[in-house]
Amino acid sequence: MGTLRLVRDAVVVVTLLLILTGLSNAAGGTLSGNVLHVWSHDMGSSYTEIHNVNRGIKKDTYAIEQTVLAKNYSGSAGVTLLEVQVTDGGRTRWYSVYWYGGNSVDVFGKTVNLDMSVPHTYRIEVTRNNVKFYIDGGLVKTIKKRHITKIQQVNAGRWDEGSTYDLYIDDVREYWNGDVIAQENFDDGSDDFYTSDVSRGSGNSDEEIIQSEGVPEFPFLEPVIDEVMKALNL
Incomplete structure (x- = not known):
């Protein structure tokens, strides 16, 4: 024996x-130190992480990236793993990576198969004329013939009720013309990036900073x- x-x-x-x-x-990414845990555990509420940018864009390049582990999906409404909200052609538009459970994500209408049991790094790059989506460093979709004049904000989570989820977010980096203008790894125990969050409905939806060792x-x-x-x- x-x-x-x-x-x-x-x-x-x-x-x-x-x-x-x-x-x-x-x-494409790992979780370490502290991470931001965002969740909705019922169908009657939602929680959206929001970072205000409010920058006009001319010949510039804006980029945002973060590592996300997504868990425990149910329902029918997509969960935003990363989203850039812009003014495009005089209207507000959203360029997003959505998750509907399972081993794939929706990148502005394109299905990308992924092993969702592990974290991935999502990146969105925006210029005046196009939007590019990257996952784990690889380009997965380009949207051309845009007329983007302003970067409004960055979002993650769920806007409306209708799904449950747990998101674990780490290593957020924001770029302007290739230079890092903001970054957040949550290791100081606070979230200084997503500071304009919105909670909707009444139920079990919120955020917290936790140690990555506690992430399943x-x-x-x-x-x-x-x-x-x-x-x-x-």
């Missing part, structure tokens, strides 16, 4: 090391280990 136990422990350790070593390829980041490890043990008859 002692030998079997040692073998079992060794298998578990090796399995974990192999999986965790490969996670850097599966995920890799729930798939246990079943993987179980399958390895079964295969080896341990």
Whole structure:
């Protein structure tokens, strides 16, 4: 029995090391230190993270990126993982990455398949004439022939009631012409980036700063280990 136990422990350790070593390829970002936890746990309320920008854009390039882990979706309304709200052609428009549960995201109408059990880094770049979306450093969609004159704000979460979710946000970076103009990793225990949040409805929706160690980041490890043990008859 002692030998079997040692073998079992060794298998578990090796399995974990192999999986965790490969996670850097599966995920474009990691959660560390403190993170921003945003949630709605009922269908009667919602919570939206909002960062006001209010900058006119001419020959400039604006960019926003953040790492997000999305969990516990139910309902029918999409959850915004990252969104830039602009003035485009004299009207307010939204350029967004939405999540409707499952292993994919909606990038302005384009479905991008992703392993949503791990965090990903989302980036949106805006110029006067086009909008580009990146996931984990790769370009996934370009929207051309825009007439954008102003960056209004950045949003994340859910505008209206109709879905449940947990978002864990880290490493927010905002750029203007390639220079970092704001960044937030929440490690000081406060959120100094999303400061104009909106809560709607009445229910269990809110935000908090938590340690990344408390995030259910890799729930798939246990079943993987179980399958390895079964295969080896341990």
